[in-house]
Amino acid sequence: MKVNELMTHQALSPSPTKLCVKVGGAGEVVFGGHAVVLIAGPCAVETEHQMMTSAQAAQRAGAKMLRGGAYKPRTSPHAFQGLGEPGLALLRQARRETGLPFVTEAVCVETLKRVAEDADMVQIGARNMQNFALLRAAGRQSRPVMLKRGLSATYAEWLFAAEYIAMEGNTQIVLCERGIRTYEPATRNTLDLSAIPILRMQTSYPVIVDPSHATGRKEAVHPMALAGVAGGADGVMVDIHPAPKEALCDGPQALSFASLLTLGEGMRDVAAAVGRA
Amino acid sequence: MKVNELMTHQALSPSPTKLCVKVGGAGEVVFGGHAVVLIAGPCAVETEHQMMTSAQAAQRAGAKMLRGGAYKPRTSPHAFQGLGEPGLALLRQARRETGLPFVTEAVCVETLKRVAEDADMVQIGARNMQNFALLRAAGRQSRPVMLKRGLSATYAEWLFAAEYIAMEGNTQIVLCERGIRTYEPATRNTLDLSAIPILRMQTSYPVIVDPSHATGRKEAVHPMALAGVAGGADGVMVDIHPAPKEALCDGPQALSFASLLTLGEGMRDVAAAVGRA
Amino acid sequence: MKVNELMTHQALSPSPTKLCVKVGGAGEVVFGGHAVVLIAGPCAVETEHQMMTSAQAAQRAGAKMLRGGAYKPRTSPHAFQGLGEPGLALLRQARRETGLPFVTEAVCVETLKRVAEDADMVQIGARNMQNFALLRAAGRQSRPVMLKRGLSATYAEWLFAAEYIAMEGNTQIVLCERGIRTYEPATRNTLDLSAIPILRMQTSYPVIVDPSHATGRKEAVHPMALAGVAGGADGVMVDIHPAPKEALCDGPQALSFASLLTLGEGMRDVAAAVGRA
């Protein structure tokens, strides 16, 4: 499959007009516009205290949107699978308390129904990037969709996955680069920031980056978040936790609240340097 | 995730007893026993003529089982998606005419229900190896399951995927190595035959190989099928087509009927050389 | 080989002091200090006109150093192998005319002798990252060394390669991330910017990036250069050409002089945003 054989729903042209994807009841968050959106929250929703303090920290740092996993796709069936319904309730509570919309993952067609009722944006995770039934179902509901790149998906395959959603009528899609699988053992995956300019030439969908899942190491999150902004990303999504070492999921990549505050400042400076807000 | 951190349903020991997985009403096909099983059939079921001539060719070549896709997971939503229900009907007809059981892919929880009614074995494809809802559903039905390795899945992740199935009560699982994604452009994927001996040390599940999807080139199928047998595989699955150049799906990797006959003979000789039938 | 088994010449500590590598007779270029160094020049030196106009364009854009290949390691023996000695002469002329020091590649022990006489900095290319005889020879001469990462080298292997140089007495080493080999066909290689923060924790050597060779596409060079600066790189090296389409080597990744000017401005802004010059 060659990139130039792509026939996606969004007309391909050397510099396609960027699509604006609006999230939240008041349409207050826009991906693909002038502003670079910061999304922050815990990898997995665990407790009321964890979620509420995280939401407040996100807001303080300038995040415009919350993240948090209620349903978690885990490699091992013996690992924590997420709180499920109570997790969604805590996300709703966090939204009420902060006014920030939230994105959360749908791991199957069943959970998609619930997620689409509650969440402001539906996430399709890397492992499900070619779960075509789920993609189609995401295209038949009305929430905007954040489509993560598969761990070994080419840009072309990623755009075809977006096309499965778009074909059903929902073109409110944001692409999220979250690292690809390589031979390098020092990072969890390899963040492929070149996806930003290359996809910019091939598609209208906004592109954001997730340096937390890409690198798996908190020390790399700040510099890679800034690199993403400098490279043209329309948003950055990071994991945070009040006590990273006690996290039930992916603690080593979670920023502390203090680090998030610093990141928010850094992002503002770099965004300004590249003419964004 | 380290391989040695695995806690799978099948006890891990230096040389676990191999599990025998029986397929077909009369239990006539056994994976993990003395015989190396040849499975053959078209990548996608297309027409009655194609399916019936393929089934007869498979039988002539010594295949003990048929394959054929009724539901096809395709990278592009614009590509042929399989015949669906009429494809299943043709597979049933081929089974009646030859007496050979068949395996076919379930691409989602919905199609799994239909496939489990008709097929002798349910295939979970590479793209769905971490579709956990589908894995769980496959564990809650009674047909044996062929679990293909994901395009960039480690052995450990593959065994965890099997564990999702086994945890629900179905341990009739056959693992199918079908090539992994590498940087080499001359083959579709890279067939990783080392999976056979390494998995043999870590799990009881039989392991088979699919040299057609792994290499994507018919010239490599015969030698890689023999290599699989010599390397200890419990079975080999290959694509065939009456007219490969006219195939709707993956024609370049399909063997002609004459080539399949030669392959059957070659496999018998190599199997005998390594003490198998 | 695990990263944490590394015993390199430079003491490993959570945050090693960064080494300053000085280049040029007057020591006017410093890697690892406050300033982010821009290096620009043609991939291969071709003609006097090409080299001199490139050098002037580099200077206008704020580059502090020139690059240019006189000896080129090429995949095919039938491809242009570089001008050799006349190429070195043109690089010396460009230095005289602009006052900027230059780096050029030594492809073997023989060419290293000549390069070390003329150049201000010796480059060891990706294909030679584990050419241990060449590394040792580079350690026994007195010019600073730019060590490119091998196409499939881990950070640990890269640091061990640096150690081969350092052991011979030359610790004036700058590491250059230039992309790694992955399955993605849309870019030549995948620029791995996470190398910057991870190496920052493991070694004292400055780290720069080469977005031209990493991406192979001029459209990606500007955003990836800025991403590198935002991610903490100590320098950026880019290919330029007066007429990219006529380049004898790697034309598709070469910036025009106008694009370089824009890049220089962009780098200044981003560097300022992250507290660098």
Add this chain to the structure above:
Amino acid sequence: MKVNELMTHQALSPSPTKLCVKVGGAGEVVFGGHAVVLIAGPCAVETEHQMMTSAQAAQRAGAKMLRGGAYKPRTSPHAFQGLGEPGLALLRQARRETGLPFVTEAVCVETLKRVAEDADMVQIGARNMQNFALLRAAGRQSRPVMLKRGLSATYAEWLFAAEYIAMEGNTQIVLCERGIRTYEPATRNTLDLSAIPILRMQTSYPVIVDPSHATGRKEAVHPMALAGVAGGADGVMVDIHPAPKEALCDGPQALSFASLLTLGEGMRDVAAAVGRA
């Protein structure tokens, strides 16, 4: 670089005539003929006892050729670098005692001179596959050359490396597949046996496999050696050691002498099954 753009010294045709490469004074070992050649010996020559007992074990198992590293290219400069000259002396002694020719690695142009004087075949290792000066030097001496595939080299690049040798006048080249770098951590590298049939279509050079370095695990060596033979390899090279756990280099992949004897028998059976000797 596309495979079909290759213009190698050996004319490319759908089924090129296979070249026979003869090794040893009496030309008694032939790669590319009817027989599949077994090469065995220690990874690194360590002591007289180790080398002589290994040579005798190799001969007993039916090996027609010895291997042993006198000069070792090691990732770390602090690792054992080989015995050098005394290693060559032990290899000569092993040849005298058994009558078997030997292959050993030249790690640089300097060592190539010495190796070419003593050895019956010169090995160019994976890390040096694109050390073009070394390739050219190997082409200007008269010993046959075993060219190992680089850790992340495509088939096309590998053939171009062979072309660097052939252009200088030496076409006595045997290609050795030794595994490629992938994300799978359970094996050292991933043995890519598809290289055998694909290269068979593109080049006249014989192809052998090294399952020891490819898998890095002794448990996988026997089955992957047989797989190589079944897949059409012209030879198999394996590491052996009188006491693998005490080996100075790559012990985990070394076969015991008893295992080698079993392997020799297994190879004979599989070779016969595919019409080879």
